Amino acid sequence: MIIIPAIDIIDNKVVRLSKGEYDSVKNYSMDPLEIAKELEDNNITHLHVVDLEGAKNSKIMNIKTLEKIANNTNLIIDFGGGVKSEESLIDAFNAGAKRVTCGSIAVKNKPLVVSWLNKYSSNKLILGADCKDNMVATSGWLEVSELKVDAFINSYLKEGFRRVVCTDISKDGMLKGPSFSLYKYLIENCSEDLELVASGGVSSIDDIQKLNELNLHSVIVGKAYLEGKISIKELGLLQEKIKC
Numbered sequence: 019m020i021i022i023p024a025i026d027i028i029d030n031k032v033v034r035l036s037k038g039e040y041d042s043v044k045n046y047s048m049d050p051l052e053i054a055k056e057l058e059d060n061n062i063t064h065l066h067v068v069d070l071e072g073a074k075n076s077k078i079m080n081i082k083t084l085e086k087i088a089n090n091t092n093l094i095i096d097f098g099g100g101v102k103s104e105e106s107l108i109d110a111f112n113a114g115a116k117r118v119t120c121g122s123i124a125v126k127n128k129p130l131v132v133s134w135l136n137k138y139s140s141n142k143l144i145l146g147a148d149c150k151d152n153m154v155a156t157s158g159w160l161e162v163s164e165l166k167v168d169a170f171i172n173s174y175l176k177e178g179f180r181r182v183v184c185t186d187i188s189k190d191g192m193l194k195g196p197s198f199s200l201y202k203y204l205i206e207n208c209s210e211d212l213e214l215v216a217s218g219g220v221s222s223i224d225d226i227q228k229l230n231e232l233n234l235h236s237v238i239v240g241k242a243y244l245e246g247k248i249s250i251k252e253l254g255l256l257q258e259k260i261k262c
Contacts, residue, residue: 019230021257022096022215023057023250024066024240025050025087027080033070034241036192040074046244054087060254065093066183066217066238067115072100073122081113088114096144096183107134111142119183121146122156124174125163132177140180144215147171148185152200155187167200168207181213181235189219193241196220201232221247223256230260 026033028043032050036042054065067087071079078100088095097110098119110118120143124131135143148155149167156163171182184204186197196219204214213235220226220239226248229237242248 020236022064022066022238026068028071030083065095067097069099085113119144119146125156145179145182150187175209183215185217193221
């Protein structure tokens with residue numbers, strides 16, 4: 019399992035939300051690039067960058083932060099937030115993203131996303147399947163759809179997607195543990211082709227180890243390391259241990 023620290027961005031600054039609520043935003047007095055460099059120095063190879071401002075406004079707003087991190091580290095970056103057109107998709111790739119997450123746009127315009135998949139392949143695109151009460155949420159989690167998360171995921175696995183990042187919004191930023199039951203459910207009810215990425219609620223090394231036992235592809239860790247619940251050094255050491 020790959021440990022992927024997250025850096026969420028508003029106004030080119032590191033922030034975190036609780037349960038996806040924008041009025042709960044917490045700013046961290048940390049430079050995104052310095053965090054990325056420290057992660058890289060501690061054996062972390064992947065990074066999850068989310069343009070929260072872009073997700074809310076339906077267009078990429080913080081491309082400079084992505085460029086800065088990509089140009090000054092060797093981290094494998096997946097990027098999401100505000101990608102609603104092929105132009106913005108290309109912008110994200112050109113700025114240094116190795117993979118781009120298709121979230122709201124995958125709910126609202128499936129033909130477009132499938133066309134991207136056919137053009138760029140499943141190695142370049144990740145399906146974002148964020149949910150609340152097992153229903154898919156969109157637009158920076160401001161809207162909840164009528165799509166069940168497992169049906170949504172399976173519909174895209176049939177099209178050729180493989181990697182899916184799923185966040186249980188009720189857990190995100192709360193530091194009370196991930197939604198283990200959700201991930202067990204998805205593994206049991208989705209195609210075996212699924213490469214599932216857990217996101218939301220991780221609060222300890224123990225949480226990560228338990229997720230690893232579920233044979234997930236990756237886990238995203240955000241607030242836990244920013245708040246010092248898990249040190250960056252601990253994340254790096256655990257990643258090396260998991261690899262072995």
